Amino acid sequence: MLQFIHQLLHKSIQSISPCLLCSIDLQQQHSLCKDCWNQLPWYKQSIERHEQQILVAHRYTFPMDRIILKYKYEQQLHYQNVLAQSLLSLKLPKVQAIVAMPISTERLQQRGYNQMLIIAKLMAKQLNIPVWQPVVRTAQHSQKGLTRLERLENIEHQFRPIITEQRKYRKVLIIDDVITTGSSIHALAQALENLGCQHVYAACIAAAE
Incomplete structure (x- = not known):
């Protein structure tokens, strides 16, 4: 009630x-x-990164770039509905749980919230599925100046499955805000597969060139 x-x-x-x-x-x-x-700069297409198809709602251009930055770094959380509905407007696969891109404890303390976890909860409510966070992220380091292989290795070490996690899902959806190289999604997907996920899908709010 x-x-x-x-x-x-x-x-x-x-x-x-x-x-x-x-x-x-x-x-x-x-x-x-x-x-x-x-x-809005709608894209609504799938792009491939590291042999994985990723659904993308928008191009990372005005005004979506401003909306994401204000929401992510300036605590303007009133934009959460715009961003959640953007992802929900995509032809999302049927999954058993949503996995928000995790952020490190350091980033969480600086920002005060995980921006994608807020959106995941809104989406999960509408889709009537749970939010699942079985992976933690260690310190996030800059990728600037690294080769493609070095970036992948650096990112892979940041994601650690929670071994004591009791819940298990075979089909899950990763959500993130902006995709560039796709390294973070690739690393998170691998961690989820190590936990037993058989089908790991991904969707992003916007894709940067």
């Missing part, structure tokens, strides 16, 4: 709130007006 009331209040507030981008028309479910939503 309380959840229903919360949803009703949220929809009521949205119905009288202005679009987060133009501030002219009223918000829809994704917190933007219909025109601003349609004018």
Whole structure:
């Protein structure tokens, strides 16, 4: 009952709130007006990185690049609906759980939140599946100046499966914000496979050139 009331209040507030981008028309479910939503830099295609297909919602251009940066680094969490709905607009595979890209304890302390975990919870609620975080990430180091092989080795050492994790899922979906080389998704996918996952899919909000 309380959840229903919360949803009703949220929809009521949205119905009288202005679009987060133009501030002219009223918000829809994704917190933007219909025109601003349609004018986002949609991509909605799959790209290949490290022999893995990754679904991508947008190109990493204006205004999506600004939205992601503000949400990720400036604690502007009101953009979470835009980003979650962007991923939900993709033709996502049927999976048993969502895995948000983990961040290191150091990054978590600096930022105060894992931006993708917030989005994963919103998506999981709509898809009626659990969020699963069976992998931890150690200190994240800069990849600048490293060769492709060095980058892969560096990233692979950052992801460590939680051996005591009791839950097991065969089909999972990794979500991340921006994809460039795809090294992080590749390393996380390997860690999940080591935990017994048979099908690891991936989706990103935006792809950078």
